[in-house]
Amino acid sequence: MNTLSASPHRPLFPRGPGLGVRTLLLLLVCTSLIASELRGxxxxxxxxxxxxxxxxxxxxxxxxxxxxxxxxxxxxxxxxxxxxxxxxxxxxxxxxxxxxxxxxxxxxxxxxxxxxxxxxLQDRVVAADIIASNQDPYRQQITLDKGERHGVYRGQALVDASGVLGQIVQVYPSTSVGLLLTDPDHGIPVEINRNGLQATALGQGSGQRLRLPFLPANAEIQKGDLVVSSSLGGRFPAGYPVARVESVHHTPGGHFKEAIALPAARIGHGRQALLVWSERPVLDALQAGEAAAAEANLAPPPVVAPAPPGQPAAAAPAPGP
Known part of the structure; x- marks a missing residue:
């Protein structure tokens, strides 16, 4: 007889206690825990x-x-x-x-x-934009967007909100070139606002300073004095700020003084300037007179009219003045 057939049959997955038994056991455990908690x-x-x-x-x-x-x-x-x-x-x-x-x-x-x-300012003024500036420290110029067709002329004064800026030196149809106060080739007649002492302010180039040379040795000028424009020449508006004295020293030899001043205008700052229409400079009048004289010298000679036979030729009348 086969051994395997004689052995008792066992299920592959043995079953444990039923679900009801397990639930009952869990309830008993919970009830006992709750009772213990209630009893302290x-x-x-x-x-x-x-x-x-x-x-x-x-x-x-x-x-x-x-x-x-x-x-x-x-x-x-x-x-x-x-x-x-x-x-x-x-x-x-x-x-x-x-x-x-x-x-x-x-x-x-x-x-x-x-x-x-x-x-x-009492004179006519027009604002102009600065469209270019010279970067050479010893040639301080600016280019403006106003020219001959706007009425700009050579020698015209340039100012800003703080003081005199320079003057026009070249005029083109729609633009112009201004020379700044600090350029070595620029000079402006000035006076000391405190006592009316007349002088000339010259540019120093890259130093951004003005110098007032050849002042009398006994001139009353001191640090902090306000230097204003003079009416001499008729180019610049009289009494407009130009500079303020920074230092005063005697020149070698002791016969003169020289003052160094800081410009009142904000040179190198801003993009606008004011063109001032004031009295035309005397130089322009002289140039106009020279041009008239040159035209008179180039006038054609008098024309001699032909005379009838037997009579001398008669010259045409000379032109009037």
């Missing part, structure tokens, strides 16, 4: 053991929540990075706008100063 008997130690035993299950059960929090954290981090980049770009835009507004505010202040200066 300590059950903390079993509770702690149970918490320690179930802690891995709690940790595993909390994994989905932790994964959700990690995903939210990563999403929030990406959003913060993107918002930070947007804020940086916005900050750059705002800063550039602020710089532009600051430049416009400074330009408005300069224009208001020019308007106030034009109101102080």
């Amino acid at each position: 008997e300590p059950v903390s130690e079993p509770r702690e053991w149970l918490a320690v035993a179930l802690s891995p299950l709690v940790w595993v059960a909390d994994i989905p929540t932790r994964l959700g929090q990690l995903t939210d954290h990563l999403r929030s981090r990406r959003q913060l990075i993107e918002e930070n980049k947007q804020l940086e770009r916005r900050q750059l835009q705002i800063e550039s706008q602020l710089h532009r507004y600051a430049a416009l505010d400074a330009e408005n202040r300069r224009l208001r100063g020019l308007l106030e200066a034009s109101a102080r």
